[in-house]
Amino acid sequence: MRVAFALSLLAALLSGCASHSNRTPDGTWINQTAIDAAAEGGNLRQALLAYGPNLEWNVNTKAGSATASNGFELSEGKIVSAADGKLHIDFYGNSFEDLTLKSNELVQAASDSGPEQHFKTPKEAAPADAQPGTSFERALYGAYLGGKWSIVQGEGQGSIVEFRPDGSVSGLPGNDRYALCLAGDCAAMSGEYDSMWLEKNEKGNPWIFVRNGKQLEIFQAVNNAKADEMPDLRPGASQWLLQKN
Incomplete structure (x- = not known):
């Protein structure tokens, strides 16, 4: 009985690890580092510039699309390759970005448009009909002026x-x-x-x-x-x- 219990527990643990490793980058990701810097209570835009320029990503691998918001403009890109949690995104030939899923973060590789950036899933999801960028904005507002x-x-x-x-x-x-x-x-x-x-x-x-x-x-x-x-x-x-x- 003990052996059977130990085996079932091990199977559950392995199943949990497997499901975690198979996690996809789909969904909304916010620049929590910028929010944390702003929450220290200083100049807001200096904090955003230091850890920007992108403040939120929305990824949809089934649709082959990814959008990035900088708090003012929305950049829409096409996912041209996706393998092992790595995405290569083409912004209509004007620029490219690479995103990689690492543990609980989505990492944007350093490029001509900016330095390496780290994004996390928001603690509270924005309403389904909300505009892109809303999840970051709400999290920032709560942290900065809450x-x-x-x-x-x-x-x-x-x-x-x-x-x-x-x-x-x-x-x-x-x-x-x-x-x-x-x-x-x-x-x-x-x-x-x-x-x-x-x-x-x-x-x-x-x-x-x-x-x-x-x-x-x-x-x-x-x-x-x-x-x-x-x-x-x-x-x-x-x-x-x-x-x-």
Whole structure:
């Protein structure tokens, strides 16, 4: 009886190992390293640039496709070869990327477009109808701005503010939605400064913010550009100073 039990246990263990080794790279993968760096509470875009440029991969080997998001643009590629957990992806002849499944990570090899990057499966899956990049965005929002914040200066002083992973915000006067600038046009317009979009009832404006540990200061965005130039946003008057509880 003991021998039979030991053999069945060994078979179960071997079966588990085999199923793990046969795991496919299909699904959504997020740049957890960039999220962890941002969660330390410093400049957001510096953290993303240091561990980017890609922030999320979506792989579908059955369809022969893979997409990469950098927080602004979506690059769609065709899987031209796939063997032993290794994918070679052609972005319509403009560039190539190689992905390899290693343990619990999807590793993007170093190339002309950037350094080696590591991706993990998100702890919480985004809704089925969500846009590509949503899984990374939600995980980042939760890590970077999650929890409760107190307004220590500005309108609503003493109120509790909550920034939620789905982009909703409560307790911040005059606003019910927010979006952090990760890359693209908004990043070009704010230069070295971090920026976010705040709105209520789908009407809003860009704001500059500075995160320093448990403090978050939000400034009015002043446009220094001429009327015929791309906006050049810089911090103006301080609107709110928040302290993380």
